[in-house]
Amino acid sequence: MKIFNIKSFVTVVFASLIFVSVAQAHNHKDKKDIVDVAASNPDFSTLVAAVKAAGLVDALKGDGPLTVFAPNNAAFAKLPAGTVEDLLKPENKDTLIAVLTYHVVAGKVMAADVVKVSSATTLQGQDVAVKTMDGKVMIDNAQVIATDIKASNGVIHVIDSVILPKS
Template sequence: MKTLIVMASAVALTAATPAFAGHHGTSTIVETAVASPQHETLVAAVKAADLVDTLGGEGPFTVFAPTDAAFAKLPDGTVAQLLKAENASTLRSILTYHVVPGKVSSTDLIGMIEDNGGEARLETVQGATLTASLSDGNVILTDAKGGTATVVKADLEASNGLVHATDSVSMPG
C-alpha cells in the first residue's frame, strides 16, 4: 500500500503543472531553467549570483526551483534589490538554499518523508536545512524562517540532476 501511495503522489506531482515544456533531460539544470517561461526571474538571479557555471556543472544536483509567480510573492522591490551587484552574496545564499547535492526524485523524497515519521531534513548546498513533509499528497518544503513552498512540478530530468518547481521562494535563516 505504501508503494501505491508513493507512486500516486509522484504521478500527481509530475502531472501538476507544465513548468518546463519541451524538456527532454539532455539539458543542464541551467539550460532547463532558461527554456522554461515560468523561470525567467530564477534565471536572472542565477546569472546575477554568478551560479551559471556551478549549476551547469557536473552535479548531480536537485534544485527546488521557484517559479516567476513565487518570486512575485516576495515584498515589492525585493527581487530588484537582490539582483543588484552589491547583494550577490545574499542572492547566492538564497539560491544555494534551493539546491541539494545528489539526485533526489519525488519517489525518493516521499519515501524519506514516510521513513522519518513524516519529515525529511534536506541539507542544502548553502549549508542550512530544508524540511520536507507531505500535505494532501503534495510535498511541502519548510524553510528556516517557517515559510512554506509547495512542489508544483516534480522530477524534471536534467543531464546533471533533477528540478522540482515550487510555488514560493524558500529563505535561509
C-alpha cells in the same frame, strides 16, 4: 531475387537511419543541464536572471548531480515589492547566493525519494524541512507543484514560493 534483397536492404537502412535520428534527438534533449532546462522555460525567467546575477551558472552547469527546488516567476512575485530587484543588485550578491543555494541539494532526489525524508541539507549549508501532508509535498513553506523535470546533471522540482535560509 536480387531486387527483393536490394529492397530489403534499402528498407533496413532507411529504418536504421530513422531510428538513429530519433535516438540522437532524444539524447540531445537529455544533454540539457539544469540551467539550459530552466532557461528554455519562460516560467523560470526570474530564477535564471537571479542565477546569472549571482554568478552561479557554471556551478549549475557542472556535473552534479543536483536537485533544484525551483521557484517559478509566480513564486518570486509573492515576495514583497522590490525584493527581487534589491537581490539582483551587485552589492547584495552574497545574500542572493545564499538564497539560491538554499534551493539546491546535492544528489539527484526524485519525487519518490523526497517523500521518504524529513529534511535535506542544501548547498547553502542549512537544512530544508520536507513534509508530506494531505498529498502535498512541502519544502519549508513552499509547495512542490511539479516534479521530476530531468536534466543531464540532476533534476528540478518546481515550488510555489521562494524559500529563505534561517538568519
